[in-house]
Amino acid sequence: MFKFFQKNQYQLTVDGYAPIQLEHKETVLNGALRSSIGFPHSCKAGGCAACKCKLVSGKVKELTDKSYMLTKEELEQNMILGCQSIPKSDVIIELPNNPQQQQECTGTIILQRKLTADIAEIIINIDTPLNYLSGQFAQISAVDESHPERSYSFAHASPINMGGKPCISFIVRAVPSGKMSNWLHSNEALGKDVDIKASYGDFYLRQNTQPMICIARGSGLAPLISILEYALTLPAQRQRNITLLFGARSQKDLYYLEEIEAIKSQWQGVFIFKAVLSDEDPASDWQGCRGKVTDFLSSYLTNACINEGEAYLCGPPTMVDEATKNLLSLGINKNKLYFDKFSDQGR
Amino acid sequence: MFRYLRFYLTTLCTMLITLGLFFGEHWLWIPGLTYVVAIGLLDQLLKNDYDEKPYKYPALLDLALYLSLPTSFGLFFALFWVAGSGSQDAFGIGAYITSLSSIDVISIRNTTQWYHYIPMFLALTLPATGAGGLAGHELTHRTSRSFDLWLGRITLAFNWGIAFPIEHVYGHHTYVATEKDPATAARGDSLYQHLPKAMFRTITNAWEIETARLDKIGVHFLSPKNVLLRMCLIAVFMSLFAYYCAGWKGVAFHLMICTLTKVALEILNYVEHYGLVRNPNCPVQPRHSWNCNHVVSGVISYNLTRHSHHHSDAQIHYQDLLTHSDQPEMPNGLMAAYLSVLIPPLWRKLITPKLLEWDRTQAIKEEYELIREANLNSGWKALENSITNTGEYSAGQVITS
Numbered sequence: 001m002f003k004f005f006q007k008n009q010y011q012l013t014v015d016g017y018a019p020i021q022l023e024h025k026e027t028v029l030n031g032a033l034r035s036s037i038g039f040p041h042s043c044k045a046g047g048c049a050a051c052k053c054k055l056v057s058g059k060v061k062e063l064t065d066k067s068y069m070l071t072k073e074e075l076e077q078n079m080i081l082g083c084q085s086i087p088k089s090d091v092i093i094e095l096p097n098n099p100q101q102q103q104e105c106t107g108t109i110i111l112q113r114k115l116t117a118d119i120a121e122i123i124i125n126i127d128t129p130l131n132y133l134s135g136q137f138a139q140i141s142a143v144d145e146s147h148p149e150r151s152y153s154f155a156h157a158s159p160i161n162m163g164g165k166p167c168i169s170f171i172v173r174a175v176p177s178g179k180m181s182n183w184l185h186s187n188e189a190l191g192k193d194v195d196i197k198a199s200y201g202d203f204y205l206r207q208n209t210q211p212m213i214c215i216a217r218g219s220g221l222a223p224l225i226s227i228l229e230y231a232l233t234l235p236a237q238r239q240r241n242i243t244l245l246f247g248a249r250s251q252k253d254l255y256y257l258e259e260i261e262a263i264k265s266q267w268q269g270v271f272i273f274k275a276v277l278s279d280e281d282p283a284s285d286w287q288g289c290r291g292k293v294t295d296f297l298s299s300y301l302t303n304a305c306i307n308e309g310e311a312y313l314c315g316p317p318t319m320v321d322e323a324t325k326n327l328l329s330l331g332i333n334k335n336k337l338y339f340d341k342f343s344d345q346g347r
Numbered sequence: 348m349f350r351y352l353r354f355y356l357t358t359l360c361t362m363l364i365t366l367g368l369f370f371g372e373h374w375l376w377i378p379g380l381t382y383v384v385a386i387g388l389l390d391q392l393l394k395n396d397y398d399e400k401p402y403k404y405p406a407l408l409d410l411a412l413y414l415s416l417p418t419s420f421g422l423f424f425a426l427f428w429v430a431g432s433g434s435q436d437a438f439g440i441g442a443y444i445t446s447l448s449s450i451d452v453i454s455i456r457n458t459t460q461w462y463h464y465i466p467m468f469l470a471l472t473l474p475a476t477g478a479g480g481l482a483g484h485e486l487t488h489r490t491s492r493s494f495d496l497w498l499g500r501i502t503l504a505f506n507w508g509i510a511f512p513i514e515h516v517y518g519h520h521t522y523v524a525t526e527k528d529p530a531t532a533a534r535g536d537s538l539y540q541h542l543p544k545a546m547f548r549t550i551t552n553a554w555e556i557e558t559a560r561l562d563k564i565g566v567h568f569l570s571p572k573n574v575l576l577r578m579c580l581i582a583v584f585m586s587l588f589a590y591y592c593a594g595w596k597g598v599a600f601h602l603m604i605c606t607l608t609k610v611a612l613e614i615l616n617y618v619e620h621y622g623l624v625r626n627p628n629c630p631v632q633p634r635h636s637w638n639c640n641h642v643v644s645g646v647i648s649y650n651l652t653r654h655s656h657h658h659s660d661a662q663i664h665y666q667d668l669l670t671h672s673d674q675p676e677m678p679n680g681l682m683a684a685y686l687s688v689l690i691p692p693l694w695r696k697l698i699t700p701k702l703l704e705w706d707r708t709q710a711i712k713e714e715y716e717l718i719r720e721a722n723l724n725s726g727w728k729a730l731e732n733s734i735t736n737t738g739e740y741s742a743g744q745v746i747t748s
Binding site: 044045063064067070072084104129235 | 399488489491493516517556558561562564617661662669670671672673712713
């Protein structure tokens with residue numbers, strides 16, 4: 001008897017992901033997003049075609065006329081708009097190759113701005129603009145060296161201007177015995193060319209009005225700065241309440257404090273910024289928080305943030321794992337935790 | 348409550364203007380003229396509207412739009428009735444009004460002098476554009492809601508606006524601020540240079556977009572799937588209705604007001620995007636439209652004045668559009684700017700400093716080359732002072748040490 005009622009619930013399979021049981025009248029896009037599949041999308045109203053995908057098998061009901069948006073080839077290939085398609089049977093969907101992930105260019109290192117003893121901002125002049133979402137990362141390799149390719153997050157929301165040259169920048173920590181990161185810091189890298197592949201990662205700003213807590217350690221601050229700079233350009237986003245916790249070893253390992261203050265001064269919601277030092281000399285003049293950055297979550301997490309807010313975490317795996325554990329135990333929704341866990345080793 | 352009711356203002360005023368038409372002579376144009384002048388003046392007097400609070404009952408705001416169809420139809424019917432002569436009295440509406448008001452409206456109509464018609468058409472242009480064009484515009488953007496889309500297209504078709512719903516959504520919004528967009532006026536073009544080009548290209552573009560779509564789905568041009576033909580039928584029906592009410596004079600009145608609303612919508616586009624420049628490969632940003640936060644202009648145009656947000660995300664419903672107060676602002680509010688463009692030397696005086704400011708504070712470096720070219724082609728000497736000619740960098744960009 002129950003089968004009768006379940007008649008309209010179909011199964012959605014996207015690429016290699018596990019099949020999803022769709023809810024009644026749920027669109028392909030919403031089903032995929034509910035299951036945390038990184039399905040590309042933008043307007044959700046059939047007006048941008050960002051969610052176009054291939055209907056490999058099955059039938060869908062289409063809410064809007066896709067033939068204005070898609071090319072003849074795409075129509076012939078049975079492409080559909082994910083946001084405007086409600087399955088009428090079990091369906092299999094294939095996502096197109098993401099053009100965002102197929103950008104390549106060569107740039108020249110024009111400045112290594114020393115931020116702390118082991119962290120520098122590497123500024124690279126590029127000729128062709130790269131599209132990226134704030135919070136995403138690129139893969140970088142040296143043109144003339146055999147050092148392994150490494151991933152670094154874009155450190156700003158938009159290209160910066162250095163003496164008339166459009167530049168992107170990355171915050172790089174020189175990791176002991178890390179060939180690539182030490183080369184990027186070295187004198188010989190200045191003026192050298194690097195290959196850049198972009199843009200990757202699903203660590204980016206989710207646009208809503210809920211409060212957010214951002215936690216960074218070390219060079220993990222870069223994607224958060226990029227996200228905050230971007231949020232500052234959006235009237236609704238800069239009104240969100242935000243807490244930014246920045247972990248470092250000691251005072252001399254802190255950087256970008258002026259940039260953070262500048263963002264804070266233009267922010268329209270409540271903006272709390274705390275630096276937390278783990279190895280600061282007990283006898284020093286430091287008046288701020290001491291200890292592990294993850295130990296301060298309960299002190300700075302408001303009830304509103306626990307109930308409906310989002311958390312953005314970026315830093316070494318131990319920090320991200322511990323922060324995740326603490327945030328979950330405080331009661332934050334695990335679907336609202338976004339993180340970029342980088343491996344600091346060997347960079 | 349007033350936050351909702353204000354969006355019914357256009358409908359209410361249009362109804363009053365419509366009612367005036369039945370009383371002939373100066374009542375043909377005084378209400379419409381008062382409406383236009385009042386908007387322009389109140390815009391200057393009242394504070395700007397930066398309200399971005401969400402609305403709890405969007406259905407009430409949808410209803411305000413849905414009313415545009417009957418309102419627009421009512422306005423046309425009254426106009427056709429005015430075109431009638433002798434004993435013509437479609438549906439006995441004149442006799443009915445006479446019985447209610449004991450004013451013999453039919454004989455007043457028959458003795459109204461011809462020279463009242465000229466101000467009447469001018470005064471009706473904006474109300475007809477408001478009820479038909481602006482609400483229709485908002486509705487035709489709602490491509491995923493078939494009822495809204497259908498209603499919007501019919502409302503526009505009453506005005507013979509059959510190219511607009513296709514070209515605007517799938518052409519103008521894709522190509523805005525580039526040379527490919529018929530509606531973006533080039534720097535230096537006066538309204539009268541721009542209008543014929545824009546109107547012609549809107550029609551040919553709509554034709555191209557629709558035939559390309561029909562070709563994609565493998566359907567003949569003469570098919571019920573052809574949206575242009577379907578809307579054309581509605582427009583023909585409206586002209587036939589005019590003939591039924593008042594013969595050829597009715598048809599002439601219909602075509603006259605349709606031409607004027609076409610012109611009015613193109614002037615609107617002229618004001619909204621004048622001289623703005625975009626690299627066709629970069630996405631549309633809020634800065635590619637002239638924004639306006641004057642309250643009355645916003646209310647009567649269903650927030651079309653929040654144009655920066657509308658173009659950067661065309662799927663947002665009008666009540667949810669943000670003010671984008673940091674974006675380039677058109678001079679003196681929509682209505683005042685709208686009237687200014689009719690006098691090209693005045694518009695040039697007003698917009699030149701705005702364009703220079705836009706170059707300085709809004710443009711990004713990738714646009715500089717295009718801006719230099721646009722300034723050169725404009726033939727406006729003052730635009731030589733643009734920052735794009737000095738080699739300095741845009742204030743909008745981050746410069747790190």
